[in-house]
Amino acid sequence: MSAPLRAVALGGGHGLQATLSALRQLTTDVTAVVTVADDGGSSGRLRRELGMLPPGDLRKALAALADSDADGQLWATVFEHRFGGSGALAGHAVGNLLLAGLLEVLGDxxxxxxxxxRLLGVQGRVLPMSTVPLDMAADVVGLDSDPDAIRTIRGQVAIASTPGRVKQVRLHANGVEEPxxxxxxxxxxxGADLVLLGPGSWFTSVLPHLLVPELHEALVSTTARRVVVLNLVPQPGETAGFSPEQHLAVLSQHAPRLRVDAVLADAxxxxxxxxxxxxxxDLGAQTLLDKIAAPAVPERHDPEALAASLRAALERRTDRWR
Incomplete structure (x- = not known):
């Protein structure tokens, strides 16, 4: 019996959840590589108080890959549950606290x-892109009377919500710009057969993987089929007004040597x-246009439709390439 397809998805947040849900329909060997620069919400609080990796995007990836049996889905629901009220636990997700506790006990x-x-019955793996929390900075224009004046914005939340136009992002850890x-x-x-980059917050969830030198080199040199999955709509703040092709332009700007096999977008x-x-x-890629938006939530990808399109990309079915 042939080995299952080895798939790796890089990203964070809801975009990564969508690709993981799709990949689960193609293979049991799925690895999520998750951004660790979040500084807001429950993740930001735990990061500041405990000095730990921000757990939120890691938690989302774990929940997306949880076993579909009753126990796995129960644990996924518990992981995603947030405490209400106004006390010290308010706003914290159970999974974030559990990961924080495990980290204090295990250290790694x-x-x-x-x-x-193992607790959630995940057959694949969830990994951080770096084992230390990262900080993010961006060059932004449009924040001053001079539209070309560049200002530096620091922090993932501030970058994601800036009213200016993000030109470039950088990562650093403890002041070192090569984490x-x-x-x-x-x-x-x-070691992958398929690598997915995107969808997600382009500057704060997708591009950061290309700013970690060793991971950048791995993405450039891997023999895997590399597929970029584009967002369905521009994100208010960091990519407001962006066309689909502009997303690829900034990808190339941050990783000029990266070649891509396919770009998948909603028709x-x-x-x-x-x-x-x-x-x-220009990236060496073919373009696949398909109906991959969720009918009820047009700004979210439909995992089943996305899985079908990825299967077509892998099989090189030329009748669906346009």
Whole structure:
């Protein structure tokens, strides 16, 4: 019997949840590589108080990959449950607190996540892109009377919500601008058959993976089929007004040597397909346009439709390439 497809998805938040849900329909060997620069909400509080990796995006990935049996789904629901009220626990997700407790006991964030995977019945793996929390800064224009004046915005939440236009993002850890990658994440990318980048908050969840040098090199050199999944709508703040092809332009700006095999986009979200095809071709990629938006929530990807499109991309079914 042939080994299952080895798939790696890089990102964070709801975008990563969508790709993980889709990949589960294609293979049991799924690894999530998750951003660790969040500084808001429950994650930001735990990061500041305990000095730990922000757990929120890691928790979401664990829940997305939880076993579909009753026990796995119960634990996924518990992980995602947030405390209400106005006390010290208000706003914290149970999964965030559990990961914090495991980290204090075990010390190693990769070991923590492997234990959490076993608890939720995850067959794949969830890994941080770095084993230390990262800080983010961005060059932003449009915040002054001079529209070309560049200001530096610091922090993931501030960048995601800026009313200006983000031009470039940077990562650093403890003042060092070349943060170390999680070795297991690098190994997963190098050993993969399929690597997905996106969808998600482009500057704060997708591009950060390309700013960790060892992970960047792994994405450039892997023999896996590399697929970029574009967002359905521009995100208010960091990509307001962006066309689909502009997302690819900033991807290339941050990783000029990265080659891509396929760019997957929702057919109804691409107003000028020829421009997208040209931008994808500059990355070495073919373009696949499909109906991949959730009918009831048009700004979210439908996991079943996304899985079908990814299967087509892997099989190189030319009748669906346009």
């Amino acid at each position: 964030p990769v070991e923590v996540l492997d234990h959490a995977c 170390a990658a999680c070795p297991q994440a690098v190994e997963a990318v190098l 109804d979200s691409v107003p000028t397909p020829d421009r997208l095809r040209a931008a994808a071709a």
